[in-house]
Amino acid sequence: MARPAKAGRGFPVWLGLAPFGLVLVVLFAVPVLSLLKLAFGEGGFTLVHFHRMIDVPVYRSVLGTTLGIAGLVTVLAVLASYPLAYVMATVGPRARSLLMLLVLLPFWTSALVRTTAWIILLQSNGVVNALLMGSGLTTTPTAFIYNLSGVLIGMTHVLMPFIVLPLYAAFSNLELSTVQAAESLGAGPITVFRRIILPLTAPGVVAGGMIVFMNAIGFYLTPALMGGPGQTMIAQMIASNINTELNWPFAAALATVLLVATVTMLALFQRFFGLERLIEGGGGKAGEPFTVTSRGRSPGGWAAIVAACLVGAFLIAPIIIVFPMSLGSSPFLAFPPDSYSLTWYENFFGTTKWVAALTRSLQIAGLVVAISVVLGTLAALGVARMRPRWRSTVETIFILPMIVPVIILAVGLYYLLAPTGLVGSIWGVTLGHVVLATPYVFITVRAALKSFDGNLEFAALGLGASWATMFRRVMLPSIAPGIAAGAVFAFITSFDDVIIALFLTNIRSRTLPKLMYEGVAHEIDPTIIAASCLIILVTVLVLGGNLLLTKRKTT
Structure with a gap:
């Protein structure tokens, strides 16, 4: 100020x-x-707990699994975010507002609600397997949850907005004249993307990617509910050593490793980007806004639109699907419900x-x-x-x-x-x-x-x-x-x-989210889906009330 x-x-x-x-x-x-x-x-300085982390194979495996899953989630989030951010920057205001809603609504929806919805969608008798078998692509249910695929899907869905938003800001800060100049010199769509768009949006991607990685290495909820023993991450191991083994010193050592990794990432982020990067993006000074040039969309541009539609469906599906399922009368979750009540x-x-x-x-x-x-x-x-x-x-x-x-x-x-x-x-x-x-x-x-x-x-x-x-x-x-x-x-x-x-x-x-977590961790009672819908409605009402209040104060 x-x-x-x-x-x-x-x-x-x-x-x-x-x-x-x-x-x-x-x-x-x-x-x-x-x-x-x-x-x-407590009695004197010792590194015995850290030596145990290195010496015991299971703990080395957990550390490697944590870094590997965090890295994979970051890569998947970047790949999924690029087409969506590109399309958001090149469509009209109404379409852009709709795409922004697809990003922000999941962002503000409870991670527990989204994880619960993904479990329902991906279970053996869920919607995804029903579509795959109904279309003839598979003959038996595919295991999407309680394994690596479930963890990657759930964590990518939760963390993707951290890359979409700064990447969209980076696209918005690109100057159309730069792209037009390259095209006038004979550059094709691939060359324009590789030589201009990719370098100028890379800072926004790296900034968002670091935030995703920082969040991912400390994730607990999604791996605990959607993963199996092979996807145990360090946060789960910390909780297990406290709740099951009552080994506070070793849990503290695991927490120390996680803390050091997170603070190191934060220091690097501050050193090279600063906290404002997430809002400002990575482009240069904005002249004429970046959009489709007079050449129109290339085949790659149309492919990006298709990919953006699929990513948008990926973001919104877990939120939409819970509402009709909560109105089913059967004690077994099914979509669409056989009857409504x-x-x-x-x-x-x-x-x-x-x-x-x-x-x-x-x-x-x-x-x-x-x-x-x-x-x-x-x-x-x-x-x-x-x-x-x-x-x-x-x-x-x-x-x-x-x-x-x-x-x-x-x-x-x-x-x-x-x-x-x-x-x-x-x-x-x-x-x-x-x-x-x-x-x-x-x-x-x-x-x-x-x-x-x-x-x-x-x-x-x-x-x-x-x-x-x-x-x-x-x-x-x-x-x-x-x-x-x-x-x-x-x-x-x-x-x-x-x-x-x-x-x-x-x-x-216990609070409502904790009660829901306990239910999801054991067996999904359809009442949990009704609770999920109520949480979404409360979130939307609070956000909507804030928007109305802000609009009144600015008019």
Whole structure:
């Protein structure tokens, strides 16, 4: 936020940074450092747990599997994202809006809901196998889940938007004149793609790919539900060593390896790209927007449209398919249902455990929104008034909970809070969700402050207004859409969380996502599909309400 030197007096930097900084120290740094201490020995320094990782073949295999799956998911996400991002940049506004919806709706839909939907779609009697056998391509069901293919499909679906969005931004920043100049010199479509488009969009791909890889190496949910023993990843091994073997020191050593890998990737990302790369993309300065030239689409361009349609169907299918299936009356999941009824919705609202879990999730999400909006807004105000020399460092620290795998935070908080009696209470999981959600509020409010004209603040203060009055009458109305967006992100982050709830709740305090996870991990009760639809509807209503509020404030 550009501002005159005197603007911002009356609001000390420490007041903005201290509250969220204290939360990060107590609920993030202390749990993580406690795990590090366990990993290297409580009674004295030792590397025995790390030596065990190297010496025991199964642990070496898990580390190799984690890196291999993360790499494959990143490659698949890049390959699937290119045609979709290209088509988004070269079609009209209406088609672009539809394609953007296909990307963003899955992005904001619970990963648990999408994983559940994929299990239903890909199971032996699911929709995909029915289509393959009905078309004559196969004669027996193909095993798509509880193996590598299931993990790759599920993780690619969850993480692909992290590449589509920066890659689309990179395409949008390409200059049409550059492509036209190459064509006028005789370059064909393949040469244009290889010599111009690919190099200029590569930074966006690499930036998005690093984010996907960072997320993938710490994945827990999809491999646990869609993979088999051969697809066990490091996050699952951490949970297993705590829940089954009660081997906290070795679990801490595994968490340390995962933490070091993630932080190293983040440092590289910051060094070569910066956090803004995900929004700005990798192209050059935008002149005339990139689109189809006068030559029209090449055969490769039309092939990209077909591929983009298939990718769009891949993104939206798991979300659409659950709605008709939730209306089936049979206790066996089938698509399309043989008959329709509201049986499973009636079962959901008529069963105490489901209603209690939903109520608890809404209560926790409400508390998280209230706390994280205050913390995130104060943090953004404090960072905006910092000296530029330290600003980037503090911003990186404040978003660390978004980057560090959630399994590390969940295990650390469990270790920290278990002696206090907060595990199993609403407040224990609320504190964990606040750590996860506040960085989203911080980022959205920080972006809103960058577009706020500091001269307005200076003028109000110069006319005698106190800082509090200036904030309430001038700054708050301007940054309110950013605060509202942060509140939406905080709500969805809390309402959809599974991993924190797995460690910090029990059978009496479990949230709706945890109850669904327990059901999916054993046997899919059709009531879970009804619950999935309700989660999607809640997410859409919250996002839609935010869009309407933002539109009203900007008109």
